[in-house]
Amino acid sequence: MGDDILSYNGGVALAMKGKECVAIACDKRYGVQNRTIATNFTKIFQYSDHCFVAFCGLATDVQTVSERLKFRTNLYELREQRKLKPVVLYNMLTNLLYERRFGPYFVFALVVGLDPKTGETYVYDSDNIGAVSDNVNLATVGTASEYIFGLGELFFKPNMNSDELFEATSQALLNGVDRDSASGWGAVVYVIEKDKVTVRELKGRQD
Amino acid sequence: MDVLNPMTYDAEEDQLRDRTKYSQMDKHIIPVEFQQQPVSTGTTIVAVEYDGGVIIGADTRTSAGTFVMNRFTDKLTPLTDQIFCLRSGSAADTQAIAQVVTYQLDFLSAEMNEPPLVRIAANCVRRMIYQYRDDFLAGMIVAGWDKKLGGQVYSCPLGGLLVRQPVTLGGSGSTYIWGYLDNNYRPNMTKDECYDFVLKGITLAITRDGSSGGCARIAIINKDGVERIDVLGNDLPKVFDL
Numbered sequence: 001m002g003d004d005i006l007s008y009n010g011g012v013a014l015a016m017k018g019k020e021c022v023a024i025a026c027d028k029r030y031g032v033q034n035r036t037i038a039t040n041f042t043k044i045f046q047y048s049d050h051c052f053v054a055f056c057g058l059a060t061d062v063q064t065v066s067e068r069l070k071f072r073t074n075l076y077e078l079r080e081q082r083k084l085k086p087v088v089l090y091n092m093l094t095n096l097l098y099e100r101r102f103g104p105y106f107v108f109a110l111v112v113g114l115d116p117k118t119g120e121t122y123v124y125d126s127d128n129i130g131a132v133s134d135n136v137n138l139a140t141v142g143t144a145s146e147y148i149f150g151l152g153e154l155f156f157k158p159n160m161n162s163d164e165l166f167e168a169t170s171q172a173l174l175n176g177v178d179r180d181s182a183s184g185w186g187a188v189v190y191v192i193e194k195d196k197v198t199v200r201e202l203k204g205r206q207d
Numbered sequence: 208m209d210v211l212n213p214m215t216y217d218a219e220e221d222q223l224r225d226r227t228k229y230s231q232m233d234k235h236i237i238p239v240e241f242q243q244q245p246v247s248t249g250t251t252i253v254a255v256e257y258d259g260g261v262i263i264g265a266d267t268r269t270s271a272g273t274f275v276m277n278r279f280t281d282k283l284t285p286l287t288d289q290i291f292c293l294r295s296g297s298a299a300d301t302q303a304i305a306q307v308v309t310y311q312l313d314f315l316s317a318e319m320n321e322p323p324l325v326r327i328a329a330n331c332v333r334r335m336i337y338q339y340r341d342d343f344l345a346g347m348i349v350a351g352w353d354k355k356l357g358g359q360v361y362s363c364p365l366g367g368l369l370v371r372q373p374v375t376l377g378g379s380g381s382t383y384i385w386g387y388l389d390n391n392y393r394p395n396m397t398k399d400e401c402y403d404f405v406l407k408g409i410t411l412a413i414t415r416d417g418s419s420g421g422c423a424r425i426a427i428i429n430k431d432g433v434e435r436i437d438v439l440g441n442d443l444p445k446v447f448d449l
Contacts, residue, residue: 035383182417
């Protein structure tokens with residue numbers, strides 16, 4: 001696997017937009033270079049009713065950054081007495097990551113969210129020092145991100161309903177990780193709609 | 208050429224070596240995504256003798272770093288009609304070795320007017336690996352059937368060793384199944400027991416090793432010839448779900 005720090009643990013995540021729904025999916029592998037140690041390491045964390053973030057990269061930083069972000073969002077909710085919005089969440093994440101600009105965390109992040117009143121969807125893609133993209137239709141991070149991007153562009157259609165969105169996201173993820181030896185071993189897909197969040201666990205190739 | 212020994216030092220060769228060395232700066236200038244990792248059959252290969260022949264098996268993944276170049280590789284390469292080699296290590300090196308040895312054995316069988324012995328095939332492979340031991344990264348298993356000694360498995364690992372073993376493993380995935388072998392292999396197993404052993408071993412290694420994956424390719428070599436079986440992903444035996 002070489003000495004590339006971002007592929008030391010492996011892992012991948014994908015986010016896609018639909019009509020008043022967003023999906024975010026990740027694989028479940030936890031490994032150390034070649035060796036797979038566990039297949040229950042999900043990389044998606046919830047920060048509010050309709051705000052989710054996926055972190056991919058070095059596993060220790062995945063855990064640390066998700067916990068540090070949770071600390072900041074908890075304080076925000078206590079002070080402001082209201083739940084987070086996706087735009088606020090990605091701004092907090094940018095800030096957290098840029099604080100370590102010259103000794104960065106080795107995680108790339110995806111922020112997804114939905115406004116339950118207006119149905120507006122948000123998908124943002126962040127690098128490891130806090131550069132955030134615009135609100136995009138499709139974003140992927142991780143060791144298999146290039147392969148999943150290709151499939152995602154193929155399966156994406158504008159204004160998909162939640163079932164079509166789930167199918168497109170799962171197929172893009174499951175088939176993309178087949179070309180990467182550092183990710184896979186199962187997947188988890190969250191489909192976020194105005195009134196509910198559906199979590200589905202997928203069993204893919206266990207290789 | 209030993210630089211410190213004045214009797215063997217050749218100034219021209221030394222200069223040439225310097226000029227043809229890759230620039231160390233390339234490592235810093237070229238971004239890591241574009242630095243090509245060598246293609247390797249980071250792999251799991253298994254071979255076992257039974258009474259009457261051998262059963263050999265391998266996974267089907269070829270990777271370059273983390274990228275899976277081929278999901279359905281054939282690592283069971285025939286050297287002659289009834290002698291196969293299992294390749295692990297650098298894909299280029301092992302393919303080159305297999306090609307050269309196939310030619311050598313073809314020539315030899317024309318000279319001797321009979322199929323070559325498995326030991327001879329293994330020795331040809333071993334000779335190449337030993338001769339280029341500082342350059343090659345090739346761990347190979349040579350297995351087959353011949354009239355004289357029946358089914359035989361020979362292991363030719365990295366440095367250029369040759370040893371006959373009743374059962375042997377190779378490749379990066381083998382580290383995960385040595386324990387399985389020690390626990391489950393018994394001498395004088397029947398053909399079906401050996402087949403199950405090989406298939407289960409490959410499946411276990413595929414599950415744990417990142418460089419092994421895909422399906423399992425198995426070949427049964429005996430006096431009647433070679434029977435090839437491809438076990439696709441869904442048909443692999445069920446193992447503990449991690």
